[in-house]
Amino acid sequence: MNAGALRAFIVKEFRHILRDRQTLTILLLMPLVQVVLFGFALRSDVRDVRLAVVDPTPDYASTALRARFAATDRFRVVATLPTTALLEPLFRRGEADAALVFEPDFGARLGRSEPARLLLAVDASDPNTGTTVQNYARAVIAAQETEWATARGGVRIATDTRMRFNPTLESVNLFVPGLIALVLTLVSAMMTAISLSREKERGTMEVLLVSPLRPVHIIIGKVLPYLALAFANVVTALLAAWAVFQVPFRGSVALLLAASLVYSMVSLAIGVFVAARTPSQRGAMLAAMLGTLLPSTLLSGMIFPIASMPAPLQVLSSIVPARWFIVVARGIMLKGVGVPQLWQELAVLSFMTLAFMALAVRSFKPRLG
Amino acid sequence: MSAISARGLTKRFGRFTAVDQITFDVAAGEVFGFLGANGAGKTTAMKMLVGLLEPTEGEGHVGGFDVRGQRDSIRRNIGYMSQRFSLYGDLTVRENIQLYATIYGLSTAQIVERSTGLLGTLGLSSHANELVGRLPLGWKQKLAFSVALVHQPKIVFLDEPTGGVDPITRRQFWEMIYAAATQGTTVFVTTHYMDEAEYCDRISIMVDGRIAALGTPGELKERFGARSVDDVFVRLARPAAIPASA
Amino acid sequence: MRTLAVLLRKEFAQILRDRFMLRQIIAMPIVQLVVLASAATFEVKTARMYLVDRDHSATSRALVDRLRASGRFVVSGASPSMEGANAAMLERRVDLIVGIPAGFERDVVQTRSGRVQLVLNAEDGAAAGVTQAYAAQIIQAYSRELGSRIASDAGNGSVGRVEVRTRGWYNPQLDYRNYMVPGILVQLITVIGSLLTAMNIVREKEIGTLEQLSVTPLPRATFVAAKLLPLWFIALVELALGLLVARFLFDVPMVGSIPLVFAAAGVYLVAALGIGLWVSTVAQTQQQAMFVTFFIIMIYLLMSGLFTPVRSMPDWAQWIAQANPMKHFIHVMRAVMLKGAGFADVAGEIALLGAFGAAVLSLAVRQHGRASG
Numbered sequence: 001m002n003a004g005a006l007r008a009f010i011v012k013e014f015r016h017i018l019r020d021r022q023t024l025t026i027l028l029l030m031p032l033v034q035v036v037l038f039g040f041a042l043r044s045d046v047r048d049v050r051l052a053v054v055d056p057t058p059d060y061a062s063t064a065l066r067a068r069f070a071a072t073d074r075f076r077v078v079a080t081l082p083t084t085a086l087l088e089p090l091f092r093r094g095e096a097d098a099a100l101v102f103e104p105d106f107g108a109r110l111g112r113s114e115p116a117r118l119l120l121a122v123d124a125s126d127p128n129t130g131t132t133v134q135n136y137a138r139a140v141i142a143a144q145e146t147e148w149a150t151a152r153g154g155v156r157i158a159t160d161t162r163m164r165f166n167p168t169l170e171s172v173n174l175f176v177p178g179l180i181a182l183v184l185t186l187v188s189a190m191m192t193a194i195s196l197s198r199e200k201e202r203g204t205m206e207v208l209l210v211s212p213l214r215p216v217h218i219i220i221g222k223v224l225p226y227l228a229l230a231f232a233n234v235v236t237a238l239l240a241a242w243a244v245f246q247v248p249f250r251g252s253v254a255l256l257l258a259a260s261l262v263y264s265m266v267s268l269a270i271g272v273f274v275a276a277r278t279p280s281q282r283g284a285m286l287a288a289m290l291g292t293l294l295p296s297t298l299l300s301g302m303i304f305p306i307a308s309m310p311a312p313l314q315v316l317s318s319i320v321p322a323r324w325f326i327v328v329a330r331g332i333m334l335k336g337v338g339v340p341q342l343w344q345e346l347a348v349l350s351f352m353t354l355a356f357m358a359l360a361v362r363s364f365k366p367r368l369g
Numbered sequence: 370m371s372a373i374s375a376r377g378l379t380k381r382f383g384r385f386t387a388v389d390q391i392t393f394d395v396a397a398g399e400v401f402g403f404l405g406a407n408g409a410g411k412t413t414a415m416k417m418l419v420g421l422l423e424p425t426e427g428e429g430h431v432g433g434f435d436v437r438g439q440r441d442s443i444r445r446n447i448g449y450m451s452q453r454f455s456l457y458g459d460l461t462v463r464e465n466i467q468l469y470a471t472i473y474g475l476s477t478a479q480i481v482e483r484s485t486g487l488l489g490t491l492g493l494s495s496h497a498n499e500l501v502g503r504l505p506l507g508w509k510q511k512l513a514f515s516v517a518l519v520h521q522p523k524i525v526f527l528d529e530p531t532g533g534v535d536p537i538t539r540r541q542f543w544e545m546i547y548a549a550a551t552q553g554t555t556v557f558v559t560t561h562y563m564d565e566a567e568y569c570d571r572i573s574i575m576v577d578g579r580i581a582a583l584g585t586p587g588e589l590k591e592r593f594g595a596r597s598v599d600d601v602f603v604r605l606a607r608p609a610a611i612p613a614s615a
Numbered sequence: 616m617r618t619l620a621v622l623l624r625k626e627f628a629q630i631l632r633d634r635f636m637l638r639q640i641i642a643m644p645i646v647q648l649v650v651l652a653s654a655a656t657f658e659v660k661t662a663r664m665y666l667v668d669r670d671h672s673a674t675s676r677a678l679v680d681r682l683r684a685s686g687r688f689v690v691s692g693a694s695p696s697m698e699g700a701n702a703a704m705l706e707r708r709v710d711l712i713v714g715i716p717a718g719f720e721r722d723v724v725q726t727r728s729g730r731v732q733l734v735l736n737a738e739d740g741a742a743a744g745v746t747q748a749y750a751a752q753i754i755q756a757y758s759r760e761l762g763s764r765i766a767s768d769a770g771n772g773s774v775g776r777v778e779v780r781t782r783g784w785y786n787p788q789l790d791y792r793n794y795m796v797p798g799i800l801v802q803l804i805t806v807i808g809s810l811l812t813a814m815n816i817v818r819e820k821e822i823g824t825l826e827q828l829s830v831t832p833l834p835r836a837t838f839v840a841a842k843l844l845p846l847w848f849i850a851l852v853e854l855a856l857g858l859l860v861a862r863f864l865f866d867v868p869m870v871g872s873i874p875l876v877f878a879a880a881g882v883y884l885v886a887a888l889g890i891g892l893w894v895s896t897v898a899q900t901q902q903q904a905m906f907v908t909f910f911i912i913m914i915y916l917l918m919s920g921l922f923t924p925v926r927s928m929p930d931w932a933q934w935i936a937q938a939n940p941m942k943h944f945i946h947v948m949r950a951v952m953l954k955g956a957g958f959a960d961v962a963g964e965i966a967l968l969g970a971f972g973a974a975v976l977s978l979a980v981r982q983h984g985r986a987s988g
Contacts, residue, residue, distance in 0.1 A: 020902075022903055026906055030910055041935075042923045046926075066692070075646060092950070092960060094946070098815065099982050118780070121781075123767070125954060126924065129924050134781055135752075142752070146759075146974065149762050150799065155729075155759075157723070157754055157757065159727070159732075160730060160731070162732070162735070163747075164734050164735060164737055166929055180764045185686035187908065190905070190909075191902065191906070198900070198901065198902060232622045280635065282633070282811065282815070283903050285901075290646060297649075297653055298655055299650065300656050307659065312653075313654050317654075331707075331738070331740070335705060421826065447830070447834040452823075453822070453823030457625070457629070457824060459628075459633070460625060460629065464625065472621070472828075542632065
């Protein structure tokens, strides 16, 4: 193997990328912009729930409950209606998120120790918000009930709740690992796929294949710049997360960077594999998207918990590299754990890297024939 | 009136002057060779003439139309074959011809007539429904040339038409160019193959954005005491290196 | 017009001949919907609970039984100290630690109050909040039960209970699919509309055919129309395909008017295509085109309300979201598909989409004109 040839090739590839100012700027800026933008903008908690109240026979109890809702900074009473018939248009136009419907003689029933019924209607066209709003509302109702009960000598069990590893359920802490995975996937897998398929389209790949460089060298040369870029991205994103949002870094940063590197390599290998099998750049892009970006966002546990998925998808999720990386990243950042607790995930990632790389190199060889 | 004329045509990109005050005329029906090394400014100059680039200074007229204000008219009346092969590889031969013929406003009847003629002349009739991408390079180039002429323009611009093509195909190409010229078409061709200069009626040689020489191949060889246009070029491009006597 | 026809034929021929891409265009909606429809749920089925019960009383055991009986909690471990619990949580073996202090029962009986400790693994935030809510509700119910029992034992009248019935409007089962599917469809047609458009045009730039066309008398408008119309059409076909899959594979409701959905999509696509066209003027290679478009789409997507509610964003972000066509279109899709909204209900959003689309498109066309001389 001619070390000089390989080095020259790698230098050429770096030059290619460095000269593409436009892409480079975006590549380096993107994670920064995303972390900052999403850190500030994306919240999964629900604020400002617009509440409609239907109270046919207002009395002390219903008024007390209404007042309690209004006193929270989560709920805002936007309408008081005499009947439920007028609720539908409100919901349909998106003017209310939830409704409290008291049955007639609510307070009287309570006083008679009869069950007093309350309908909590929630706009569930967004089931996530719907569930959260339900939970908030129930909490308010329960608090009011407890107050009434204690006044009459009921029992009050207080719960001390602690959210471990992320006490304030800060959204940004949760999605930064996922965001890193996303950016790495984009840069490593998709950019590589396109870059390689472009050489194929142009025919310059043939020239390379006929040169003394072996396919594995060509692949290394092609992916090295993207690896460097991906790494730069991770560092940028982490710095932004730390500096702007004080996202915790309880574990070893070095381990996190190492894991990011491994994840980049898996993504790169997949990108190469995709490029080897697609005839055009457009095709490569679509295939890479289908094969890397989608699984990384949907099946990796980044947004939707894996435990909630049906069994076949959980199995599928286990071959999505991002899934393992996110566990590692979250573990290191939020829990401060290290190799002892994460060795399984790291092992899987490393194994995947080797497997996909072997696959990638092998899929290039037939191209010669 | 000249088919093509340039007066002090200049193009600057920031501080870099790609084309520096070039002035020349091309008569109707001439085969005009626009020579120069790669990077001398030939393509930039041509792009200004066909309306792809706005001149920084100077004037140009093609077919009597101003390159600054009358680009649409110029476009209707010229043919162009770009340096990068620019027919669609994923369309068939026939589809490519049809496409450009329609764009240039030929009627359906005319299209049919000219396609058949074109395919026959090129010997591609049996390949009419093949994807252009599958054709060998030489045939692709010849096809591109024919397509550039499908609407029978009075002036045709060819940017390095014979790049990467075998000598036989090159010969055939120039025969096609002559055929067009005989019909009265003005051919403006850029090339860095100096031997092709011999085929032209008149040539100009560009060095560093300027026209360093202009005339018939014979005139230039005499003026510079050279045996070939190649020699002329070498003398122009590196005047200090070559002694004045031939 | 003949020119446009010929150009349209060319575009379609090119797309249809790219077998590979064609296959993917068809596969994309199906794969995305299938995967997403099954994966997209935040519901926690069962949470693994670790017990640190230092009281070992009837009351504490009853509390644990209530949690278990709900079917949502499963006991994965127990020990008298927190160390085992913490280690288990670090190793992700449990989701929730329930700590009951010594003297719990005594406190409840004597002082009518008690404390229970809940420690949740918030590593995976969404699940933690839901789990906590479930646990809190069960504990609350239990405390009321205790209260009634003690009160009736002591001879006091039992306390009236508030019975809360909940109802999710438009989505009674709180099925996440119904929510995500419109969003997926939007994302799908945006990819076709913006990404493919950008790459398509830049491809011609890369190959050199764009230059060739610039020298012809082909009017700019005709070229742009020929490039955009096929993808506009294909995107709508994708939408139809996606809707079919959603309807027949997943029973996603389609309460509102389907023609309205397509009309809104048609208007939205103008904006998406405009963005693609604009990107094609700033990108020199297909790689750049892909990247820039992706960047833009990603921002739009994440700020569209698909994953996190727009109304939870800070005010400045909500302002930005107003300029996000995707957000408006998703809103329209959901309103029409899930709530049965009519034209009058969504007319405002559609008008906004139209305005945005017209603005972006004209900007892009002008930019394109300037770029190609």
